[in-house]
Amino acid sequence: MRALSRKTQTMGLIGWLMLAYIAAAIGAIASIEAASFYQSLQQPSWAPPAWLFGPMWTTLYGLMGIAAWLAWRERGARPALVMFVVQLSLNALWSWLFFVWQLGAIAFIGTVVLWMLILITLVMFWRLKPLAGVLLLPYLAWVSLACALTWSVWQLNPQILG
Known part of the structure; x- marks a missing residue:
């Protein structure tokens, strides 16, 4: 670990959490009408209830921010953090692709590419600080579900989701 002052570490944690939650906010703007739109779509029987998405994503963004902070504290973290920002950007874009632009x-x-980018980021973080990689495992699992759900909902609603 790099020698960082407590103040620098605290500011770093705040910064990485802010970045993660800014991405969340960008996605949330696209999701303002998501609940009604999502409920209007045919869903597979195994689809999670709509109310679960908000708390789950809030938790996952927090874990992402902490994971990035843990990686940031390590020497040689720049490539992993660039990958983190790339996947975070695609994450924010997904809500626009699905809910706004349909x-x-x-x-x-996008979910398939996001899944691959998360896996790459997870491995890169793991190599820097194993706990940073572990903190991305729930995110990878949730995006695995999101990938299957996106496919299923798209296939069940071709007239809406083209």
Whole structure:
């Protein structure tokens, strides 16, 4: 670990959490009408209830911010943090693709690419600080579910999600 003062570490944690929650806010703006739109779509029987998405994503963004902070504290973290920001950007874009622009195929491809970027980020973080990688495991699991759900909802609603 790099020698960082307590103040620097605290500011770093705040900064990485802010970045994660800014991405969340960008996605949330696109999701303002998501609940009613999502409920209007045919869903697979295994789809999680709509109320679960908010608390789950809030938790996951917190874990992402902490994971990034843990990685940031390590020497040689720059490539992993660049990958983190890239995947975080795609994460924020997904809500726009699906809920606003209703592009089912592109949203599905986006989840597949996001899953791969998360896996790469997880491995890179793990190599820097294993706990940082572990903190991304719930995110990878949730995006695995989101990938399957995006595919299923798109296939069940071709007239809406093209």
